[in-house]
Amino acid sequence: MKIGCPKEIKPQEYRVGLTPHAAAEAVQNGHEVIVETGAGDGAGFTDKEYTDVGATIADTAAEVFDAADLIVKVKEPQAVERKMLRKGQVLFTYLHLAPDPEQTKDLMGSGATCIAYETVTSAQGGLPLLAPMSEVAGKLAPQMGAWALQKANGGMGVLMGGVPGVFPARVVVIGGGAVGTHAARAAAGMGANVAVLDRSLPRLRQLDDLFGDQFKTVYANPALTAELVKEADMIIGAVLVPGAAAPKLVKREQLATMKPGAVLVDVAIDQGGCFETSKPTTHADPIYEVDGIIHYCVANMPGAVPRTSTLALGNATQPFLMALANKGWKQALRDDPHLANGLNVHDGQITCAPVGEALDLPVTPLDDVLNG
Numbered sequence: 588m589k590i591g592c593p594k595e596i597k598p599q600e601y602r603v604g605l606t607p608h609a610a611a612e613a614v615q616n617g618h619e620v621i622v623e624t625g626a627g628d629g630a631g632f633t634d635k636e637y638t639d640v641g642a643t644i645a646d647t648a649a650e651v652f653d654a655a656d657l658i659v660k661v662k663e664p665q666a667v668e669r670k671m672l673r674k675g676q677v678l679f680t681y682l683h684l685a686p687d688p689e690q691t692k693d694l695m696g697s698g699a700t701c702i703a704y705e706t707v708t709s710a711q712g713g714l715p716l717l718a719p720m721s722e723v724a725g726k727l728a729p730q731m732g733a734w735a736l737q738k739a740n741g742g743m744g745v746l747m748g749g750v751p752g753v754f755p756a757r758v759v760v761i762g763g764g765a766v767g768t769h770a771a772r773a774a775a776g777m778g779a780n781v782a783v784l785d786r787s788l789p790r791l792r793q794l795d796d797l798f799g800d801q802f803k804t805v806y807a808n809p810a811l812t813a814e815l816v817k818e819a820d821m822i823i824g825a826v827l828v829p830g831a832a833a834p835k836l837v838k839r840e841q842l843a844t845m846k847p848g849a850v851l852v853d854v855a856i857d858q859g860g861c862f863e864t865s866k867p868t869t870h871a872d873p874i875y876e877v878d879g880i881i882h883y884c885v886a887n888m889p890g891a892v893p894r895t896s897t898l899a900l901g902n903a904t905q906p907f908l909m910a911l912a913n914k915g916w917k918q919a920l921r922d923d924p925h926l927a928n929g930l931n932v933h934d935g936q937i938t939c940a941p942v943g944e945a946l947d948l949p950v951t952p953l954d955d956v957l958n959g
């Protein structure tokens with residue numbers, strides 16, 4: 588099979604979908620690997636590292652899309668990339684379709700088979716291809732929020748850890764999954780006073796057992812959430828309903844109840860955001876203000892640390908990529924129901940129920956596609 592890896596073109600996205608180690612394994616398994624020139628530069632991988640393991644370098648993305656049976660990427664295909672997809676081709680990447688009707692329409696129109704990292708599941712529970720990037724984004728969130736809290740950046744001028752005699756920043760993390768746990772640990776490590784909210788009591792018990800007094804756990808009912816929102820210096824949005832658009836947990840009218848210069852870091856922005864006033868921003872222009880509250884809503888946060896992120900993502904995607912390449916997509920999905928949950932679009936049809944619900948589009952059952 589021909590596996591193609593284009594250079595990422597989303598603004599300030601420096602990760603790459605295939606590491607030289609992954610390329611080597613694909614070549615050893617008898618596949619042809621085509622990488623766009625410079626694709627690995629941002630993550631510190633040279634073209635030579637790919638050619639040394641037997642990959643071919645292409646001058647343009649068009650050559651990669653033209654040649655490949657299977658395209659491996661990091662971020663959702665941008666409009667110009669979507670035009671290059673074709674029926675029968677397999678796309679393996681993050682998609683985040685629920686809040687993105689335009690991308691969904693284009694992918695359906697392309698006829699391609701589109702497998703989204705973020706809805707692949709695992710037998711142990713959780714989302715194995717989202718988790719590594721959630722770990723990165725979670726650890727980054729307090730760091731980015733701390734920067735936004737600085738007065739020169741529009742924030743209220745509060746130091747995360749405080750100093751002797753002065754109370755530290757109050758950080759509220761909504762959602763205690765992969766992002767939330769790593770964010771809470773990092774914020775607590777910076778000395779902040781941290782509370783984690785989740786609507787899953789078993790998850791809160793687990794966090795309490797694992798982390799003890801490092802941070803407090805709170806059940807996420809709307810009234811309690813509203814109380815904590817008022818007192819917070821920083822709120823980190825880290826909720827997820829897999830595949831679906833994020834629920835809006837802080838409404839615009841609540842901003843008036845908050846401290847002026849408080850910071851909202853909406854990590855869930857890739858699923859549409861969990862604060863009503865969130866809209867996607869970029870690393871180049873990451874923050875904006877609404878009603879005196881600073882918003883940080885970068886949809887590809889791990890792109891800020893592409894070396895760590897590329898290696899972490901590659902560790903997780905590689906076994907699935909090899910299954911798709913070695914068996915062909917249909918057999919790989921028949922053999923592994925967790926990988927099958929990643930199928931979002933096939934030959935013009937939506938196959939992921941939460942995406943269909945979010946966008947009011949009909950959903951074709953996976954079984955019809957795989958065994959019909």
Ligand SMILES: NC(=O)C1=CN([C@@H]2O[C@H](COP(=O)(O)OP(=O)(O)OC[C@H]3O[C@@H](n4cnc5c(N)ncnc54)[C@H](O)[C@@H]3O)[C@@H](O)[C@H]2O)C=CC1
Nearest residue numbers: 720721724762764765766785786807826827855886887888
């Ligand atoms: N902006 C970025 O660069 C990145 C964004 N993300 C996004 O971060 C979000 C969180 O991802 P993960 O932590 O991996 O998900 P996860 O599934 O590990 O955790 C989500 C948590 O949210 C909780 N939850 C769901 N609805 C809730 C509600 N109404 N109130 C309180 N808690 C609620 C769940 O019980 C779960 O514990 C996702 O949207 C993911 O795509 C992940 C990585 C990078």
Ligand SMILES: CC(=O)C(=O)O
Nearest residue numbers: 681720857886887889
């Ligand atoms: C998960 C995601 O959207 C990212 O890593 O950019």
Ligand SMILES: [Mg+2]
Nearest residue numbers: 663683857886
């Ligand atoms: Mg996106």
